[in-house]
Amino acid sequence: MDSEKNIEKVTFKIKGLCCADEEVLLKRTFKKLKGVQSFEVNLTNQLLNISFNPSLLTRDKIIASISKTGMTAITDTKLKRTVNYWKDTRTILLFISFIVAVIGFGADKLHINPFLVKIIYAIAIVVGGIIPVKKAIASLRKFILTINTLLVVATIGAVSLGLWEEAAILVVIFSLGEVLESYAVDKARGSIKALMDLSPQTALVRRNGEEIMIPVEQIEIGDYVIIKPGERIPMDGKILSGASSVDQSPITGESIPVAKETGDTIFAGTINQRGSLEIEVTKLAKDTTLARIIHSVETAQSHKSTYQHFGERFGKIYTPVMFVVAFLTATVPTIFFNQPFSEWFYKGLILLVVSCSCGLVLSVPVAVIAAIGNAAKxxxxxxxxxxxxxxxxxxxxxxxxTGTLTLGQPYVTDIIPLGPVDDDTLLAIAATIESRSEHPLADAILRYATTKDIKPDNVIEFESITGMGAKAKVNGQTYLIGNKRLFGQTNYYLKIADEKLIQLETEGKTAMLIGNEKDILGIIAVADKIRxxxxxxxxxxxxxxxxxxxxxxxDNERTASYIASxxxxxxxxxxxxxxxxxxxxxxxxxxxxxxxxxxxxxxxxxxxxxxxxxxxxxxxxxxxxxxxxxxxxxxxxxxxxxIAFSLSNRTIANIKQNIFISIALVFILILAALFGLVDLVSGLIINEASALVVIANGLRLYKLKILL
Structure with missing residues (x-):
């Protein structure tokens, strides 16, 4: 609850959210719902994120509004580790519809009473059509034509022509296709589930001298967590005691375990291999590195490519257009060319069935989320x-x-006094100034000073000069450390140092001048290893x-030239x-x-x-x-x-393949329907099969191995 604005934010899992039409239906539902502040529908992950004013809108009303669309809202938004499709309502209704349709088919072949056969087929149609009819009615109320509307119209049309068997088979095949597509899309969601499985749900915490097992959501910053050998690390934290090697491959993809000891940082989702560790928690469960990765993957669909937008726009325009084309096909030949109504009405029904674009609309986001999952691995x-x-x-x-092409771990290579100071004095001045700096080069000087048992002195009036260096007052005297530009601005005479600077920079080192208000005292050179x-x-x-x-x-010209070469x-x-x-x-x-x-x-x-x-x-x-x-x-x-670039190329190629296959096949099926080359059942089978093919093609990206 946001007390300042009195706004509540909730995430719902939406069962039955399977295609872009249903996403549009949800969006139209909540656009006009009083009390809604903002919402986001995530099709691929079946999530609805909604912010609302609880004084105007309740959770129960939100759930009821979703129910009216033919979908179901689940308040427990944690994705289940496994999905039991045998217990899913759609699967149960599909199974019953299939069995009843088979009974009807057998009764028909045995020449049992035709009226009884029709009743059996009608039962199969009603059972299999419960969910599509509910969704079709909900979408029509919002003036949206969807694939469910298409099925209902095609089924009613087949029944009106006396094609009870075809109507029953139509419903069964459509429902089977929906279940299989949902299963395939859920496979793509597996990339997120796999990430969620990386983090343990409970952890062993030491509080008040006692060791207790508690849910990670209840762990607070500063708590002490005990991690035994072989266990997954539940929280981000710093090691208080113990040493071990940690497998960070679930997050970083690196194959070699990393040695960890007291003071080192470890991350949730990684695996403790050998030693026992006790860590101090530094982040809440919702803020761990792993949690932020999961959130980024879950919200990835909000950053859509033009191909995703194309698929969604195509579906919005294409479905209504095909309804019009099917209607014209069913009526124009009869009205203007005296053709048999039943023949062309049947062709119009086939057009409705084969023109479904679900494969195109689903395959693109499936390919994207599968590729994102592959990348995360x-x-x-x-x-x-x-x-x-x-x-x-x-x-x-x-x-x-620095830190990109190089390791970002510079080390001191040279200390060159140029004035009345020795190496240790020059290093002490530099370390004192740099003790206030956050620059990587400052860390190198401080680390080196530590090895020489040199401690920084007190500093006042420290000033960082962006891109040039820093200055500070030490023991009443002002000192500067930085590049030539810093000293050039203060009119220092640099000729004495130029020869040394050129030599050091030509070797790929970064040279820093140290001086006071009168003299240049010396040079400290630092180098960074190339990755x-x-x-x-x-x-x-x-x-x-x-x-x-x-x-x-x-960095300077010569060092840059050296690294680039x-x-x-x-x-x-x-x-x-x-x-x-x-x-x-x-x-x-x-x-x-x-x-x-x-x-x-x-x-x-x-x-x-x-x-x-x-x-x-x-x-x-x-x-x-x-x-x-x-x-x-x-x-x-x-x-x-x-690897990222190669995966990108493969992903875009995969998406283009899916778009081409989907559009080409639908176009071919439309022509086949007009020329009487496919019937109602075969047209639907081909269409559903093609949708599964392009979805499966997108899923390949999840397990694709990138070899360079």
Whole structure:
């Protein structure tokens, strides 16, 4: 409950939400319902997220409104681990309808009383048609023509022509197709269920000296959780005691377990392998890295590609048009050309049956969610179909350097005094200033100072100067640390340092000048290791159709040149401030069209947001990366990037196949119906079978192995 606005937010699982027509029906239902503030229908995951004013609208009224559409709302929104289709109402009604239809067929063949045979067929039709009729009536009330309306009209038409057997078979086959399609779509939802299964529902917590097993939802920040060998880790936290190796592959896709010891961070959903661990919980169950991944996957359908929008728009226009075409087929030949009414009325019914576009409408979101599930298994979080499409058309990939192309773990390589100071004094000054900084280079200096037992002094008047360095007052004297631009602005004489700077930067090192208000005191050089996978990643991206790779860095010209040459990057731009990276992305978009930006999600966030596709590194440990990236590489594994691009290409190709097959087959069936080449039953069988084929084709993406 939101006390400030008195708004309640609820998520319902919607049973029976199977196609876009029913999604439209729900949307029209809630658009006019008094008290609704906002709502979102998620077709693929069968979810309704709704915000409403409880003084004007109750949960019971929402559930009743959903029931009127022929669908059912479930307030327990946790997806079940397994779905027992034998207990599903549709399956039970299908089974009864099938048995009764078989009895009717047998009675017909044995030449039992024709009237009794009709009654048996009528029972089969009524039982199998309960749900479609309810949905058809609900949709007609909202002036929506759906596949359920189509079935009801076709069945009534067949009965009016005395085709009781065909009408019964029509209902049975339609119901069978609905059940099978629902089963197939649920397979796609399995990617989310698999993620949910990663997190234990309970955990062993130490409270007040006692060990108790409680649901993870009741665990609070600061609680102590005990994790035994072989158990899945239930919460994000920091290790208080114990050491072990942890299998992080469920989240990052990395195959090698990671060694963990006291002080290290661990994540919900990963697997403790050997030692016993006690952790301090740092995030609530709803805020863990795994929970946020699940939420991103569940809401991925809100970021739809143009192909998804096409499928939905096609269905909205196509179904009413086919009703009109079927009506004209049934009436025009008789009225204007004196053709037999029953013959052309029957052809009109066949047109209704074969023109269903469910395969097209369902196959596209199924393909997207299956591909998202595949990516998640590989440690790649893709936040929607729109980003598969964006990735598929990328011509230029821009990379940040530190933490992206390099490991982001710089280390001190050189300390070079240039004034009346020794190495330790120079290091102490640098460490003191950098103790207030959050820059990765500052961490390198502080780590190195620790190894030398040098502790930072007291700092006052610290100031970070973006893109140049920092300054602070230490023991009453002002000191500066940074690049040449920082000292150039303060009129320092740099000639004495130039030779050393050139040498260090040519070796790929980042050199920082340290000085006071009068003199340059020395240089500290820091280097960062290139990621082992970086060079191969660049080559693979080019083989996948990326025309241009470019590095955007705030580092100096010579270091940037060295890194770019080592990796085979086409171009680099150095000395860039964050806003200059944004300008660079603007220029690249003009020159190359679609541009992707790969960064760590912190300083690169503005450039990533402007790019057509933002790709964030290391989402498992960085909240900012999880928020800013359209695509997130959960582990710091750059080799996952070509996998994401390849999966994108396969996904878009799969979607195009499904669209082509669906439209082509419906067109062929329409012609076959007009020329009398298919009857009512065979037309429906072919149509339902084709829908299952394209859905199954989309499902292939979930288990597809990407080999590069």
């Amino acid at each position: 590989n440690g790649i979080l893709i936040k929607g179909g729109a980003y598969f499409e964006a990735m598929n058309g990328v011509n230029c990939v821009a990379f940040d350097k 082992p996978q970086a060079k191969e990643t660049i080559q693979l991206l080019k083989s996948l159709g990326v025309k241009k790779t470019i590095m955007l860095t705030g 080592q990796l085979g990057i086409d171009e680099y731009r150095a000395h860039l401030l964050p806003e200059e990276k944004v300008n660079a992305i603007k220029e690249l978009k003009k020159d190359y069209g679609k541009v992707a930006m790969v960064g760590d999600g912190v300083n690169d966030a503005p450039a990533m947001a402007l790019a057509d596709l933002g790709i964030a590194m290391g989402g498992i440990g960085t909240d900012v990366a999880m928020e800013t990236g359209d695509v997130v590489l959960m582990g710091d594994d750059l080799s996952k990037l070509p």
